[in-house]
Amino acid sequence: MARKQSDYLAALLAEEEGDAPSPTPIREALADRSRGTTLLGRESALARVASGEVRQVTQLLLDPARVKIWSGNARNYDLLTEAHCRELIDSIIAEGGQKVPAVVRRIEGDPDHDYEVIAGTRRHWSISWLRANSYPDMMFVAQVAQLDDEAAFRLADLENRARADVSDLERARNYLAALTTHYGNHQTRMAERLKLSKGWLSKMLKVAAIPDEVIAAFASPYEVQLKPGYALAQAMQDKGEAHAITGVAKVIAREQAVLRDQGKPPIPASEVLHRLLTARKMMLGEDNEPQPYRYHNRYGRAVLSIQAINRQGVTVRLHSHPNADEEEIVTALRHMLAHLEETGQGLKR
Structure with a gap:
């Protein structure tokens, strides 16, 4: 653990009330980190840091069904899957149970839950999964801490910084x-x-601040990383750009849904980002006039474009390319019709 982060951990205590425990035990706990770089060592140190912010710490074996996830945690519990947690699940099975305790706090007034998870969301999901899949007696190991919301947020954030899957x-x-x-x-x-x-x-x-309808263009929220995401957020500060990006995002989201239904690979994040960032350029030509609607395949190649729209109907051009197929063209036509309806240019006039 870096010195800067170690100092931050120690400061978690120093900033609290005057009757809070001395930070000395925390520095001793952090010193253990230098004697081992395993995940277990890091997690154990983190648990001891959590204990420094409380007046009493108790470790319990809990039924995960009676424990909910604190809403202030960054990790989206609904996105966790067996694949995301497979390594942790295998480790728990091999070790005969959860060895690294989570950090929870007691809650009142909830008939369905007794505790909420501050740090250890993946451990909670994995134990819950194991109990439902051949290991009904597996228990959720947790340390009970007394933390206010801001301290809980900082503790959860500290753990999440070391997690590549957040x-x-x-x-x-x-x-x-x-x-x-x-x-x-x-x-x-x-x-x-x-x-x-x-x-x-x-x-x-x-x-x-990037809206959900734009995020939906990506195969998974995990693909939205800081550097490209910031470029997208900056582009959306212009109202014209934002309108174009949102429109293209809806089209891409429909394309992604079709690919999922067909069991095909999704449109890569790099291609999604390129199409979103060039959305306005694609819609407006050099003279700032609207460009024809185009449907692109997952490789960015044009499959279909609208040449004209008038009272007599819609003139469509189908683009030829080596990998064109009938299914792709039919999909393009369906998306074109959806686009016309969304923009008030549908055939039912």
């Missing part, structure tokens, strides 16, 4: 929600508390 979009939207909830919309204050660059945080918050 997408930039998930973290960005988590930051955007926390900005209002915990930091009164003060970006500088938030950056200071999280020990982040103000410029980097600003970029993340802009990416978080």
Whole structure:
């Protein structure tokens, strides 16, 4: 763990109330990190850091059904799958149970749940999956901590920084929600508390503002990374660009849905991004006049374009290319008709 991050962990305690425990035990716990770089060592250190912010820590074996995920965590629980958690599942089976405890806090007034997960979402999902798949006695191991929401957010964020499978979009939207909830919309204050660059945080918050209908153009939210996402967010600050990008995104989303239904590979993220960033250019020519509608295949090659629309009907051009097939052309025609309806130019006039 980097020195800067280690100092940040120790500061989690120093910033709390005067009666909070001394940060010395935390520095001792972090020193253990230098004696081992395994995931277990990192997670154990993280758990000990969590214990420094509480007045009492208890480790329990819990039924995961009685534990829910804290809404302030960045990870989207609904996106987790067996494939995403396969390595962790296999590790739990091999070790005869969960060895690294999650961090939870007790909740009141919820008849269906007794605790909520602050750090350890994948562990919760994996244990739940194992209980439903041949391991009904598997228990969720967790340390119970007393944390306010802002401290819980910082702890969850710290763990997520080390997780490659937490997408930039998930973290960005988590930051955007926390900005209002915990930091009164003060970006500088938030950056200071999280020990982040103000410029980097600003970029993340802009990416978080990309609307869902644009994100839907990508095969998965995991594909929306910070650098290309920021370029897209900047483009959408122009109203004309935003309108064009949103329109093209809807078309691409329909294409992605067809490919999924057919069991075919999705349109690559790089191609999606290119089509979105050039959306206005494709729709407007050099004279700033609307360009004909075009349907592109997953490789970016034009399959169909509208040549003219008038009272007599629609004139369509089908483009030839070596890999053209009848199914692709039919799909293009369907998307063209949907486009005409969306823009008020449908055939039913």
